[in-house]
Amino acid sequence: MSVHAPADLHAPAAAGPAAVDAVTARATRTVAVTVPDWPLLAALDRHQRRLEAAAGEEDAPAPVPLDLAAVPVILLDQHRVTHAGAAALEAGVRPGMTRRAARAACPEALVLEADREQETALFELVAAAVDTIAAGVDVLRPGVLLMSARGPSRHQGGEGRLAERILDAVADLTGWDCAVGIADGPFAALLASGPGRIVHEGRSADYLAPHPIQALRSAPVGPGWGHRGQPSAARPERRLDLAETVDLLQRLGITTLGDLAALPSAAVADRFGPDVATLHLLARGQEPAPPAAHHPTQPLLAETTLETPLVRTDQAAFIARPLAEQLHAMLVERGLVCTRLRIVARTEGGEEMERTWRHDGALTVADVVDRIRWQCDGWITRARLGGPATGAITRIGLHPLQLAPAGENAPALWGSAGEAAQRASRALARAQGLAGEEAVQVPALVGGRLLADEVALVPWRSEKPERREGPWPGALPRPVPATVFRDPPAVRLEDAAGRPVVVTARGLLSGAPARLLVLASGAPALQRAGLRAGSGCQVLAHAAPVVLDERWWARDGRRAARLQLVVRGASAEEVAVLALSRAGEWTLEGLYD
Missing domain, CATH: 1.10.150 (DNA polymerase; domain 1)
Structure with missing residues (x-):
């Protein structure tokens, strides 16, 4: 079987939108590996093996492999054509036809039925072949693999060399031809895999435009x-x-x-x-x-040790559901959902095998059960079809790789998922259409030492700025104030004698705070808390000041201090506030509920 490198590896971009914004430039560099007409190839492989088994029982000669270009083959799913070989297409068969119409167009065609589980199990051979070139392969669906291009391309000496190695590995180890595409983002990579192209970084929009x-x-x-x-x-x-x-x-x-x-x-x-x-x-x-990644304090792992080693595919059905329910219970307890799952198995010989599955939305118990069964079937089938011997499986573990708060994927109490969110999305889009993109802004966590620096307002549906990872020495520990002021109101802190209270060079208070004076009218939140302009509030309690030295080694470095206070407002209610001192001047950073 001949194997060719991707055609036109660095083809110039086709005509299209000239400008590619910053979002595209930062899109994930992705490798897509596809096997064209995979469901048809898997069904044909199953049919061929049945013929070989029947010939072996009757001591007859082994059947000749079918050629899709010469023999018309049709694949049906729920009585409709989903795939057709080249000869069947030439005879007039088209996807979407009913069984009767396809038979009428090509009476001599070989008709096969789709089998999703067999397609998934057999595709493990392709995934294992790609694994020999680069680790971290994700199965999007049977017939399509996705992986990050950054690390593997550097290791292989470039993206072109990486694509060639993947093509050779799949052909040598499985006997099937695959296609490889590399681009910014999974959609462009999937389309680029058809002709086998590598799209220059930042040019995905131009490549997609003429499609x-x-x-x-x-x-x-x-x-x-x-x-x-x-x-x-x-x-x-x-x-x-x-x-x-x-x-x-x-x-x-x-x-x-x-x-x-x-x-x-x-x-x-x-x-x-x-x-x-x-x-x-x-x-x-x-x-x-x-989705925003959620990292629990303790890694989640659902694992089971099998008393009877797993050697047959039907055994996987019995161990899959309890394991999936165990993982589901752990996620529900923490209010999380899983959208990317790694299945790990250990054999009697100590070998570890793993495979990662992606999913649109939250993985349900049924989804996890299916993937455990498919994956175990794939590992066992791989050995039976001449792949690397796996041995009996003695332990299976589930590792959630991508978690998100359950509220982002949970259905509404009445009706379908997110109806209120859909209505809100339409209303916000309408407001932007009338008043401009900047008219609707949403908060985005960007990271910082001060509360006002931790959050930035960005237009709705626009690219969120990259989060500035810490550590941030001096950052306020959780819980943070419920109300944070974009424009901190100025206040004056006095001791019992009416003298200003400041933070000294040694990080100590010059006196015990006794009175907090609001100098100017502030946000409505201040009014509701009883902190009115010109009014003085009694300080009931205070913490020790926390000194913040920002860029202390540079001339433009700044020194500040935080102080948590409990004051009595105008309505005699106790209010907890967070004050910030800079250059001897106090402002309010936020209010606690």
């Missing part, structure tokens, strides 16, 4: 799309289908991804809703921001 709008059918969109078997959040009474959306865009005169990308973002979100707005983001060469 027909039908390319959106393979978009890696999230939950809420009917073709993923999930109901639409925007229209709970029906399913939102990619084919229907593509047809609508075509009827509106949008024929290429470049046409879609040229539309204003606010107008797309207002007219079509957030699901199509995500497609618009992909067409512009960008990628949706991943």
Whole structure:
């Protein structure tokens, strides 16, 4: 079987949007490995092995492998054609046909039935072959692998060399041809894998622009799309289908991804809703921001040791559900959901095998059960089909790799998931369309030492700024004040004799605080707390000051100090405040609830 390097590895970008914004430049450099018509190849492999087994029982000659270019082959799923070989396509068979129509178009065609579990198990051979070149392979779905390009390309001596090594490994170890594409973001990488291209960094938008709008059918969109078997959040009474959306865009005169990308973002979100707005983001060469990662204080692990080693695929069904329910209970207890899962197995010989699975939205117990069963079946099948011998599996563990707060994926109490969020999204998009992008802003955590520096306001649906990782010596420990002032109001802190209280060079207070005076009218939150302009509040208690030395080694370094106080407001209620001193002047950073 001949293997060729990807054609036109560094092809110049096609005509399209010239400007690529900062979001595209920071998109994840992704490798997509695809096996064209994988469900058809897997079904054909299953059919061929059945023929070989029957021939072996009858001592007959081994059957000749079928050639898709010469023998018409059709794959059916729920009585409709999903894939057809070259000979069947030439005879007039098309995906979407019913069984009867396909039979009428090509009576001599070999008809096979789709088997999702067998497709998944057999695809482990391809994943294992790619694993020999680079670790960290994620299975998006049977037939498609994704991986980060940064580390492996440096190790292999460049992205072109990495693509060649993957092609050779899959062909040598499995006998199948695969395609490799490398680009910024998974969508551009998936489209680039068809012709086997490597798109220059920062040029994904230009590469995507001339593609027909039908390319959106393979978009890696999230939950809420009917073709993923999930109901639409925007229209709970029906399913939102990619084919229907593509047809609508075509009827509106949008024929290429470049046409879609040229539309204003606010107008797309207002007219079509957030699901199509995500497609618009992909067409512009960008990628949706991943869910905010959540890192629990203790790593989560669900693991079981098997009393009877696992050597048959039917055994996996019995151990999968208890293990999945154990992981689900741990996540529910912590209020988390898992969107990326690693399955690890240990054999009798001490060998460890692992595979990572991605998923659109939260993984349910049924999703985890399916992936455990598929993966165990894949490892066992790999050895049975001539791959590396695995031995009996004695231990299986589940490692959640990507966690998010459960509220971001939980369904609403009444109706489908996120109906209120969908209505709010439309309202915010409408406001942006009327008043401009800056009219609707949302907070984004960026990191910093002071409370006002930790959060930045950015336009809704825009790229969030990168988080500045700490450590931040002197940062306020949690819990932080519930109210943080963007413009801290000025205050005066006095002792019992009316003298100003300051923080000395040694980090001590010059006197015991007795009175807090609000110098000017501040935010409404101050008024509600009873801290009115010109009024003095009795200090009931205070903590020790915390000195902040910012860039103490430089001339532009700043020195500040924090002080937590409990004061009595005008309504005789006790109010906890956080004061900040700079150059002898006090301001209020925030109010505690």
